Amino acid sequence: MAKCLNLGSFLFTRMVEIPCISIGGKIKTWTPNRPGRAISIHSALHSNSLRNSSLEDKVTIHFVNQAGIKTTTTVTEGETLLDVVIKKNLDISGFGACEGTLACSTCHIIFDKTFYEKLEPMVDEEMDMLDLAYGLTKTSRLGCQITVRKWMDGMTVQVPQEVRDTVGSEGSQ
Amino acid sequence: CTQASRQHVDIYERLPVPFGLVRFGVAPDHPEVKNVMNTFTQTAQHARCSFHGNVSVGKDVTVQELQEAYHAVVLSYGAEGNRTLGVPGEDLAGVHSAKDFVGWYNGLPTNRDLRPDLRCETAVILGQGNVALDVARILLSPVDILKNTDITQPALDTLAESSVRRVLIVGRRGPLQLACTIKELREMVNLPGTRPEMEASDFECIAKMLKVLPRPRKRLTELLLKVAVETPEETELERRNSAKRAWGFRFFRSPVEILPSDDLTRAAGIRLAVNRLEGEGEDVWAVTTGEVEDVECGLVISSIGYKSLPIDPAVPFDPRKHIIPNTMGRVQKCAGLYCSGWVKRGPTGVIATTMNDSFDTARTLLHDMDEGTLDISTVKPGSAGVTTILEKRGVKPVLFSDWEKIDSEESKRGEARGKPREKLLDVGEMLKVAWT
Numbered sequence: 001m002a003k004c005l006n007l008g009s010f011l012f013t014r015m016v017e018i019p020c021i022s023i024g025g026k027i028k029t030w031t032p033n034r035p036g037r038a039i040s041i042h043s044a045l046h047s048n049s050l051r052n053s054s055l056e057d058k059v060t061i062h063f064v065n066q067a068g069i070k071t072t073t074t075v076t077e078g079e080t081l082l083d084v085v086i087k088k089n090l091d092i093s094g095f096g097a098c099e100g101t102l103a104c105s106t107c108h109i110i111f112d113k114t115f116y117e118k119l120e121p122m123v124d125e126e127m128d129m130l131d132l133a134y135g136l137t138k139t140s141r142l143g144c145q146i147t148v149r150k151w152m153d154g155m156t157v158q159v160p161q162e163v164r165d166t167v168g169s170e171g172s173q
Numbered sequence: 174c175t176q177a178s179r180q181h182v183d184i185y186e187r188l189p190v191p192f193g194l195v196r197f198g199v200a201p202d203h204p205e206v207k208n209v210m211n212t213f214t215q216t217a218q219h220a221r222c223s224f225h226g227n228v229s230v231g232k233d234v235t236v237q238e239l240q241e242a243y244h245a246v247v248l249s250y251g252a253e254g255n256r257t258l259g260v261p262g263e264d265l266a267g268v269h270s271a272k273d274f275v276g277w278y279n280g281l282p283t284n285r286d287l288r289p290d291l292r293c294e295t296a297v298i299l300g301q302g303n304v305a306l307d308v309a310r311i312l313l314s315p316v317d318i319l320k321n322t323d324i325t326q327p328a329l330d331t332l333a334e335s336s337v338r339r340v341l342i343v344g345r346r347g348p349l350q351l352a353c354t355i356k357e358l359r360e361m362v363n364l365p366g367t368r369p370e371m372e373a374s375d376f377e378c379i380a381k382m383l384k385v386l387p388r389p390r391k392r393l394t395e396l397l398l399k400v401a402v403e404t405p406e407e408t409e410l411e412r413r414n415s416a417k418r419a420w421g422f423r424f425f426r427s428p429v430e431i432l433p434s435d436d437l438t439r440a441a442g443i444r445l446a447v448n449r450l451e452g453e454g455e456d457v458w459a460v461t462t463g464e465v466e467d468v469e470c471g472l473v474i475s476s477i478g479y480k481s482l483p484i485d486p487a488v489p490f491d492p493r494k495h496i497i498p499n500t501m502g503r504v505q506k507c508a509g510l511y512c513s514g515w516v517k518r519g520p521t522g523v524i525a526t527t528m529n530d531s532f533d534t535a536r537t538l539l540h541d542m543d544e545g546t547l548d549i550s551t552v553k554p555g556s557a558g559v560t561t562i563l564e565k566r567g568v569k570p571v572l573f574s575d576w577e578k579i580d581s582e583e584s585k586r587g588e589a590r591g592k593p594r595e596k597l598l599d600v601g602e603m604l605k606v607a608w609t
Contacts, residue, residue, distance in 0.1 A: 066532075094525075095530065099205075
């Protein structure tokens, strides 16, 4: 078992790209060498299908994480996109550090233009923090300020993609 | 990558308490920024993560000893030094680095006895970044606001007696090079009991530049212009006229000397060189005009940047850039050694910047494991090996569960005063609580 040491500060959670599989409408992470987990996936399927039949989780949203991996989840109208990422335990590194208080830009989300244009306009406080976000685009917003609505059904959102080259150039960020 | 799910990560920290600048750097009146401590806590409580506080690397255990115990060592110890002004009078009483002043009001044990003298009317802050604005805001905030934050009690008491009524925040270049971000500027503009005082002449030619600026710079400049140049409407005018404290940016000024009092013991003023700008676009620099200006003041805070220091002779260090020479976080010419954060890139950036940089280093490390560049085939003792060394040297680590006792004690003491916590200010006291 390899041992790593980190000095003087904390490694933020989720530095790992865990392979994900999508079953029905719900994502579950699956670790190859742990057969016990397969059983829990099946029971999650069962409870998931029960839940899907209720009227609550009606909006399907696709999240693409920093490694380009897409996960699909169904959520309740009225939650924020930050709530969704946290509650559904989506594998997005370091999302929502300030816990939705407009004190950081880590819940930065990029929308497709058509969905972006339908969002409620930004207040100054959101723009203040968004302007500091890494990988800012013309269709960026902070996920903690976006409330899930029915018209978002089928929407895909993504976070800035990580720089793939880990071999030698100065290129990260 | 399938390796990552089996890694064990040990964290070594010199102080008994974790979180670094989130605890000691973020201003007391920015509690939301500190929410990230909850995520850090989750990480620390992970089954494969162990925190070891009260261990000074380079002193209690060497980097070489750590490399013998671990497959990989990541140096993310930040920047505990500060850039110096290099002007006469810098060592006079009444002159402090922002690092020390912030450390003082945030309870960093080494700054406990700073005892800044606030019995003067004017304070000059050199530098215009977010740290400079934090210092200005703490100097001018009504004590009623500060008293419910986690600011230390001695700092609160000192600020309650402060005579400081005017804070100048000085930068060597112009308004378009202002280094702070808009949120911090807004906070100054909206600070109760204060009014802005700026030189309109500093802003000639700025308005016409607005349309070519990228959005973040444009919005910052618009707000700055509004505050500095526009005539406020009536209620705001009244508010400003009744405000007892003032703050303002001074542009195109560099320090040349801190002027002593008559008895030569303390700062009584500062001599500033007047600058003009040369260059274009993003790349402009200040050039002195030959003119100087003296400003009377009793407190000078220099906020011109933090600086990393070398941790261990075995670790390469760039004495010019004050960072560890690295490529994508791999320390140059040192297999198994990595770095992240300020010691890797230099001491700028907010939590999100540094967090993303840490992710980059982690990805590099995992990549190296997968490729075999980082050899993980041999068995290494990990913390068991280090514990033996520490025991021999009489050093006892503080575990995360021990920190939780400190945390609990601080929260308890804070509750009695309507504060989120009352920080312990002394390492000895922290250790006593940690090991009860």
